[in-house]
Amino acid sequence: MAEDKAPQGASPSSSVQPPVAVQVVDHVGEIVAIVCLTVLACRHVLSGELALAGILATLGVQSGLRTFGRRGVGAVGAAVLLLLPALPIAGRALRLAGIALLGAALLFSPLGCGPTPVQSAALLLVPGVPPAVGCAPAGATRCQGATPEVCSASGRWWAALPGPCPGGCALEDAGARCLAVDAGVSP
């Protein structure tokens, strides 16, 4: 980037803009495409990775190629285009809305999405999250010392209770549970 010799007048923000009508169609088209891709991902028609790639391509290619197409786009430029929409064009309200929608769809499950790559990545960021060890099935329980644990869909053993059982842990047919401290009290 430091080697960019492009004249100032050729920067994206000051390049000749297409007519307003074209821009509006551009933005509406992008939002519709993002919504469609998000819905497809939510319904598991598309994988999260494909949806993400599609959304980035939608954001990057339409306006991006129109802006830079005349100057040629190399391999590096194409990659930059995928990320560009979040930078110089972010000031536009419609684009922001699209990005916000994308972020919300990818990050938050209230919109009805299952786990996505972003959600998985978010989990990896968190300190103290147990490692994925491939346990199965989700909802299975076990005793790890005095701590009952539950298997998650991502194959992690989570402590079922916030601490070890004072009286120890027992694994029965129905699953793990804490034992009474005084065995005489336990039914």
Next chain:
Amino acid sequence: MSPQGLTLDVARAVARERAAALGYRLVEPDDPRRELVVQGVALVSSWPVAHVRRYLSVTLPGDGGALDGLALIPTVGPVLLCAARAWGDGRPQVFYSPAAWEDPVELPTTEAHEEVHVLDLDGASTYPLGVARWCVGYLGAPELRAASEGQGYTQSMAGHVVLRGMSPEAAAASARESLLGYSLEEPDRMLADAMVEVCRRTLEAKAPVPGPVLEVFRSLQRKGVAIPGWALP
């Protein structure tokens, strides 16, 4: 039904003691900042605003000292730091709901639940940017939300069974219903529900449920509240 000696004054005294002991800030329902929290929670959850306003207690992270660096910025730094500190003093904050604050049984029950989150944040704060990373994970990864809330509701269940005399099955049903509000998809809800089941079996066996709820029970007991023997090892 509530245990002998469990009055609102006792419950509030214990809540304040626990907040001081664990280093979190107890925010009472009449604090004007609660409305901001209510609106924020209503925005990202499936509960109606009126329900959130009345029933939802919320733990928010402190900055864990991360904002101290603001003071190094010339001129505006101290002003920014002052503004940030007007919201909180860097410690986790527990915003109690009116429903919890006005009920001598619900208050210690809620307290135990929220302390699970306080402990989560305390644990995360020992890592670089740990609190921020934990918050991103809580919002962005439903599995973490399920695990954290699942553990939290085990504490609520213990409180309801021991202090209110609810049956373990009824407490489990209540917990499962509450968990519906956390926007969890099927596999993650299964994780939280399995935690609830572990707790239900534990309570059915009249075994103590580990976690902050044990300390809350002990604090109540020291104030003269009669807690059933099996609940306290």
